[in-house]
Amino acid sequence: MNLSLIFTTVLKHFTEGPPVKSWDLKFHLAVAMIKNNDSIWDLPTEGLQNRSYEFKVPSNIIIKEVTLNERYRQKSKLHLEKGLKQYEDVLDDKWKEPKDMITGEWVYIKEDEEIKNNEMDKVVFHIHGGAYCIGSAKLSRALTSKYVELAKARVFSTNYRLAPQNQFPASLCDTIAAYLYLIDPEPDAGFKPINPKKIVIAGESAGGGLALATLLFLRDAGLPLPGGAILLSPWLDLTHSMPSFWDTEIITADLIRDTFNIRPSSSLADEFIADAKSLSDKIAQKKPAIVSHPSFIEVPRFQLYCTNEALAIPYISPLLAESLGNLPPILCQVGGFERLRDEAIFFSYKAAYPQEYQLPSYATKNFEKSPFKKPTKVILEVYNDMPHFWQMFQFSKSSQISLERCGEFIKRVTSIEDNNTSMIDLLKEDVVSPPISISPSFIGMRVGINGEIRELNETDQDCLKWDKIGIVPKETMRMKKL
Numbered sequence: 001m002n003l004s005l006i007f008t009t010v011l012k013h014f015t016e017g018p019p020v021k022s023w024d025l026k027f028h029l030a031v032a033m034i035k036n037n038d039s040i041w042d043l044p045t046e047g048l049q050n051r052s053y054e055f056k057v058p059s060n061i062i063i064k065e066v067t068l069n070e071r072y073r074q075k076s077k078l079h080l081e082k083g084l085k086q087y088e089d090v091l092d093d094k095w096k097e098p099k100d101m102i103t104g105e106w107v108y109i110k111e112d113e114e115i116k117n118n119e120m121d122k123v124v125f126h127i128h129g130g131a132y133c134i135g136s137a138k139l140s141r142a143l144t145s146k147y148v149e150l151a152k153a154r155v156f157s158t159n160y161r162l163a164p165q166n167q168f169p170a171s172l173c174d175t176i177a178a179y180l181y182l183i184d185p186e187p188d189a190g191f192k193p194i195n196p197k198k199i200v201i202a203g204e205s206a207g208g209g210l211a212l213a214t215l216l217f218l219r220d221a222g223l224p225l226p227g228g229a230i231l232l233s234p235w236l237d238l239t240h241s242m243p244s245f246w247d248t249e250i251i252t253a254d255l256i257r258d259t260f261n262i263r264p265s266s267s268l269a270d271e272f273i274a275d276a277k278s279l280s281d282k283i284a285q286k287k288p289a290i291v292s293h294p295s296f297i298e299v300p301r302f303q304l305y306c307t308n309e310a311l312a313i314p315y316i317s318p319l320l321a322e323s324l325g326n327l328p329p330i331l332c333q334v335g336g337f338e339r340l341r342d343e344a345i346f347f348s349y350k351a352a353y354p355q356e357y358q359l360p361s362y363a364t365k366n367f368e369k370s371p372f373k374k375p376t377k378v379i380l381e382v383y384n385d386m387p388h389f390w391q392m393f394q395f396s397k398s399s400q401i402s403l404e405r406c407g408e409f410i411k412r413v414t415s416i417e418d419n420n421t422s423m424i425d426l427l428k429e430d431v432v433s434p435p436i437s438i439s440p441s442f443i444g445m446r447v448g449i450n451g452e453i454r455e456l457n458e459t460d461q462d463c464l465k466w467d468k469i470g471i472v473p474k475e476t477m478r479m480k481k482l
Contacts, residue, residue, distance in 0.1 A: 019252045019253040020253050020337055020385045021385075022384070022385045022449050023385065026395065027393060027396055030393050030395075031253075031255060031387055031393075034255060035254075035255050035257065044268070045133055045134070045164065045268065045304075046268060048133070048134040049133070049162060055139070055140075055141040055142040055145070057107075057145050058145060058149075060109055060110045060111070061107060061108070061109065061110070061145050061148060062107070062108050062109070062110050063105055063106070063107055063141070064105060064106040064108075065103065065104075065105045066103065066104055066105065066106065067101050067102070067103050068101065068102040068103070068104070068177060068178065068181050069181075069186055070101060070102075072102065072177040072178070072180050072181045073098060073102055073174065073177040075177065075180055076173050076174070076176040076177035076180060077096060077173055079176060079217075079221050079223070080172065080173050080217075081096075082221075083217060083220060083221050084169060084313075084315075086290065087288075087290055087310065089282070089283060089286040089290070090279075090283055090288055090290060090307055090309045090310040090313075091167075091168065091169065091279075091310065092167050092275060092279050092307075094166070094167070094170075094275070095161075095167065095168070095169055095170040095173060098161065098166075098170070100161075102158065102159065102160070102174050102177055102178060103137075103158075103159045104137055104156055104157055104158040104159055104178060105137045105138070105156075105157050106154060106155070106156055107141065107144045107145060107147075107148050107155040107156075107157060108148055108154040108155070109148055109149075109152075121152075121153070121198065121414070122151065122152075122153040122154070122198045122199075122200070122410060122411070122414040123153060123154050123155070123156060123182060123194050123198060123199050123200075124147045124148075124151065124153050124154070124155040124156070124199075124200050124201075124202050124230075124410060125155075125156055125158070125178070125179060125182060125199055125200070125201045125202065125226065126140065126143070126144050126147065126155050126156065126157040126158070126202050126203065126207075127157075127158060127160070127175055127201070127202070127203035127207040127208075127210050127211045127214070128140045128157065128159075128203070128207045129203065129204040129205030129206045129207040129208065129235075129389065130162075130205070130207070131205070131206050131235075131304075131305075132162065132163045132168075132171060132206045132210075132304070132305040133162055133163050133164065133304055133305075134162065135162075135206075135207070136159055137157035137158060137159050140157055141157075142392065142394065143204070143391065143392070143403075144157050146403050146406075146407075147202065147403075147406065147407065147410065149407075150403055150404060150406065150407025150410075151200075151406070151407040151408075151410035151411055152411070153200075153410055153411075153414075156178070156182060158174065158175060158178040159174075160174035160175055160178075160210070161173075161174055163304040163305045164268065164272045164304040164305075165268070167304075167305060167306055168305055168306045168310065168313075168315070168316055169315065171210055171305075172210065172213055172214065172217060172315055175210055175211075175213075175214045176214060176217060176218070179199075179201075179214065179218070179226075182194045182199060183195075183196055183199075183224060196224040196225060196226050196227065197226070197227040197414070197416070198227060198414050199226035199227055199414075200226060200227055200228045200229065200230060200409075200410045200413060200414060201214060201215065201226050201228075201229045201230075202229065202230035202231075202232070202406070203230075203231065203232070203234070204232040204233060204234075204389050204391065205232070205233050205234065205235050205340075205388065205389050206235045208231040208232055208233060208234025208235065208236070209234050209235040209236050209238075209317075209318060211229055211230075211231060211234070212231060212234060212236060212347075213314070213315040213316070213318055215229055215327050215328070216314055216315060216318055216321055216324075216327075217315055219326055219327060219372065225327070225328050226328055227328055227329075227413050227414050227416065228328045228329045228330065228331070228409065228410075228413035228414070229327070229328060229329075229330045229331070230330075230331045230333075230406050230409060230410070231330060231331070231332045231333070231344070232333050232389060232391055232402075232406075233333070233334055233335060233338060233340055233388050233389045233390075234332065234334075234340065234343075234344055235340055235343075236317065236318045236319040236340075236343045236344065236347050237317050237319040237320070237343040237469075237470070238303055238305065238306070238311050238316055238317045239295075239296075239311050239312075239317060239320075239470050239471065239472045240472070240473065240475070240476055241466075241468055241469055241470050241471050241472065241473060242340075242342035242343045242346065242463060242466065242469070243342055243462075243463060243466060244338070244339055244340070244341040244342040244343075244463070245339045245340070245342070245343075246339075246473065246475050247339070250337055250338065250339055250341070251339065253337045253387055254335075254337060254338045254339050254387045254388050255338070255387045255388040255389065256338070256339045256340070256388050272304070276301060276307070279307055280307065283307065283309055288309070290309070290310075290312070290313070291312045291313075291320075291362060291363045292309060292311070292312055292362070293312070293360070293362050293470060293471055293472070295471045295473075296308045296309055296311055296312075296472055297309065298472070298474075299472055299474070299476050299477055300477075302476045308472070311470075311472070312360075312362075312363055317470070318347070319343050319346060319350070319469070319470070320360060320363050320469075321363075322358075322363060322366060322367055322370055322372075323354045323358075323367060323370045323372040323373060324347065324350050324351035324354060324372075324376060325351065325354035325370075325372040325373050325374045325375055325376055326371075326372040326373070326374045326376065327351060327376040328376075328413070329376070329377040329378070329379075329413050329421070329426055330348075330351065330376060330377070330378050330379070331378075331379045331381070331405070331406065331409045331426075332344055332347065332348050332378060332379065332380050332381070333381045333383065333402055333405070333406075334380075334381075334382055334383070335382070335383050335385075335386030335387050335388060335390055336382050336383060336384050336385055336386060336446070337385050337386060337387050338386065338387050338388040339388065340388060341382070342463035342466070344380070344382075345380065345382070345444075345460055345461070345463055345464075346463050346464060346466070346469065348378045348380035348442070348444065349380075349442070349461075349464055351375075351376040351378050352376060352377070352378040352439070352441040352442035353375060353441070353442065354372070354373055354374075354375060354376070355373060357464070359469045359470070360469045360470035362470070363470060375440070375441035375442075376441065377421070377423060377426065377441050377442075378441065378442050378443075379409070379423075379426060379427070379443050380442070380443070380444040380445070380456075381402075381405065381444075381445055381447050382444070382445070382446050382447070382456060382457075382460060383401075383402060383446075383447045384398075384446060384448050384449055385449065386398050390402070391403055397449060397450060397451065398447070398449060401447060401451045402447075408428055409426065412425065412426050412427075413426060422440070423438050423439070423440065423441070423442070423443050424438070427443070436453065436454065436455050437455060444456045444460070446460075
């Protein structure tokens with residue numbers, strides 16, 4: 001961004017004032033500089049994917065970049081071909097033909113170098129965000145370094161294939177492969193197999209959705225599950241069906257724009273459009289009998305990640321999964337002023353009470369036959385006045401509190417010796433004092449700007465009564481199309 005644009009942006013937003021009263025000027029300008037930086041958002045997708053900026057890590061942090069053996073992706077591919085067979089008619093087969101290797105990086109404290117060949121105490125498996133189209137492990141170092149510092153853990157942050165060049169399930173294939181690398185490393189990998197119970201999978205935004213999709217696929221495929229998961233502002237509903245996504249007051253404050261500007265350049269767009277048409281023709285010919293809703297095809301395609309007919313696949317929109325039970329303990333954090341708020345809240349209740357929340361009706365035909373009815377233990381934290389993925393603003397008190405809670409959750413969930421843990425075991429004593437309501441599988445709380453804790457707002461639960469979950473709203477028509 002040039003100096004003139006910086007000055008204009010600062011002056012404009014200094015004059016207007018923050019859209020949320022509790023924001024100080026520094027926080028307000030930080031949000032505005034990201035949300036309104038057209039010099040970035042007007043770049044084509046490839047330009048955003050290739051941005052070279054990287055966070056300068058603290059001097060005591062080691063970064064070790066690695067390339068995974070292709071055998072991990074081949075193993076993952078075998079699992080996915082079996083697990084996704086019922087959806088193959090709505091998928092682009094190009095995911096089976098990768099053009100590059102899976103890369104990632106280890107992030108850890110320098111003092112741990114001497115013990116790297118021993119069994120690791122705990123590992124955070126990090127999956128970056130970026131609407132499935134942008135982002136990287138390198139661009140996530142500000143966050144992964146904090147996990148290292150606060151949880152005293154090692155972090156493995158993976159890169160995965162991005163859309164639109166690579167559509168679903170390419171990203172899922174790569175995250176499953178990276179997980180298999182952690183629990184079954186090559187002899188020369190430099191570490192011993194990691195006990196899955198010592199792994200916490202963590203992701204923000206689309207990375208949070210992909211983290212949950214990875215968990216669901218591991219569960220469904222009968223593969224070992226990690227010890228827990230952290231979902232920061234997770235994107236769980238690609239139908240955009242929840243009320244908060246279209247709330248005009250939230251749109252004014254949130255980082256997620258009202259229209260999505262991520263788009264390919266003309267050359268890539270031509271290729272994408274040709275591939276999309278080919279897939280559309282295939283779907284029309286096959287007439288697949290998969291879970292869907294008529295609203296899916298009443299609007300033009302609006303996701304680069306998948307075709308509209310695939311929106312209800314649970315590994316694309318985990319909120320629409322038949323059951324979210326039988327998963328490891330989950331910490332879900334979402335902002336009170338972000339468009340993804342309602343889907344995070346509904347997800348948390350649906351996972352903790354799988355018998356009660358089985359919406360949408362068109363996707364729950366076989367719930368009674370599901371083997372996954374055991375409640376998932378969920379901690380839901382809704383942060384007052386915070387926009388999407390506010391954790392990136394690490395100068396703010398709310399970011400610091402959020403990340404400290406993540407660090408504490410990682411330490412606690414990886415110290416569990418058996419499957420009989422209680423919700424209290426997952427929480428610091430000061431979190432439940434003053435006391436807030438806790439069930440055997442759920443605790444929900446509002447976290448104030450200065451860290452004060454209280455019960456969820458009554459309005460936070462309004463989304464639990466929403467009867468249009470998983471139904472594509474007409475408002476998607478105003479989102480940019482290719």
